[in-house]
Amino acid sequence: MSLGTGLQSRHSKRSTELLIPALLGGLILVYFALPFVTFLSRTGTTNIVAALSTPAAQGAIRNSLLTAPVSTAIATVLGVPLAYVLARRSFPGKRLVEALVILPLIIPPVVGGAMLISAVGRFTPIGAAAAAVGLPLTDSLLGVILAQTFVAAPFVIITARAGFGAVDERLEQASRSLGYGPLSTFWNVSLPLARGAILAGISLTFARAIGEFGATMMVAYNPRTMPTRIWVDFIAGGIDAIVPLAVALLGITLVVLAAVQRFGRVPTVIDK
Template sequence: MSTSESRNRVVANRGGWLSGRTPFVILGAVLFVYVCYPFVAFLWRLDGFDSAAATDPATLSAVRYSLTTAPVATVLATVFGVPLAYVLARSSFRGKSVVEALVIVPLVLPPVVAGLLLLTGFGSLTPVGSFARSVGIRLTDSYVGIVLAQTFVASPFVVITSRAGFAGIDDQLEEAARSLGSSPVGTFWNVSVPLARNSILAGIVLTFARAVGEFGATMLVAYHPHTMPVQIWVAFGSQGLDATVPLVVLLALIGFSVVFALQALGRTPTLTR
């Protein structure tokens, strides 16, 4: 078959694929347009962008707190979440389903409820909060409080995606490494983690994005100092929609960066095995 004939057949197949799936394309296009429309409507308002608002001290402070707390929350979630994911993927024990369910619960809870739970556990009048205060650490309305809220709501992402990555590894590869003298920890670092690398990285990226965008739990646990989502709410309530533009644009850019990072990893993280 000649090159031109092959090309014509490919074009014909593409046309047939589209014509045969027109109903799916139409239905999918409805959702696509619906998702894109708010972005377009918001960008249409950028003619009212106030450049002074972008350099406002409150705005800069919110950006600083969000971009310094989210990485800390992401590191904490990764350091403790990846080993947990490995245990869930490779072990069977009584109550495992309960542990897995509890790990996922922060994803399905309304953020405000997550904040209330954190307040009952780490509030200033709780035993943990009182002890922390006695050693000079504030767990609410502080940098630490922001990290606590972000870690609670965002950590499930790295656990779930990492677990899926570990579960997809042929356990015979790990057994082979153990038979060659590798310790369990050595096998984890040298075999399991490299093979599950894409899933782990996807979870890290999603965790960071969720931490940056966290609002409800952070507002209850650490209203002060303001993070970007909290500052957006404050600016909207006091000055209107136009005052929120700088922070909204920045958060949108972070969101797009997350999407591109996930695409660069070459896979989409899944929530189940």
């Protein structure tokens, strides 16, 4: 048997081995794509621009575009340092910290919202104190930010930790040996080298925040964000009533998807 024939035989065998996995995978891909296709087919019967020009829709868009970046910034400023500590240090209680990071991802969002209300609701010490100085933590934009940050922050922490974990510690040690302190090393060495994962995590955090519904509905049903406005419109008018805002939210999500693909692969679990 010639070399070329052997290679063709192995390639054919490999293709046959992948046939069943490919067919099964194709079924789930069709399942993913079908809702998009059928939903977007409704856009031809709706004046999206006119619907998005209504005061209710514009208010929801404005609230979402105001709160989601703030939530993302809070998650990034507080979460990236935590991610670095988790990537570089072992300490008592580390598994508990990791569990606390993952917990908001796995509990139902409405349960997370209920937990937030029990902590910062208007009848709690924290909530009452905040309301007394004119900063209510529920039924306000602050409440929206609290809900978004709670459910979305784990994304940037998890991805940033994986990014820092992939950085060769010898490079940080070399920086320290040249006289740079811990903060300078973090800022000039660790952070740039983990930048791709961090930016991907920031993108995912923003997407999760702007699309958050369950916790937001519990903590701050008013003022409306895009997801809560979609729910109200669906109750009042069905699927066709939500097409404009849903398409706008989908457009934002697609932009985030492009950003994530640009910055690289994003891990979904904390590496042990």
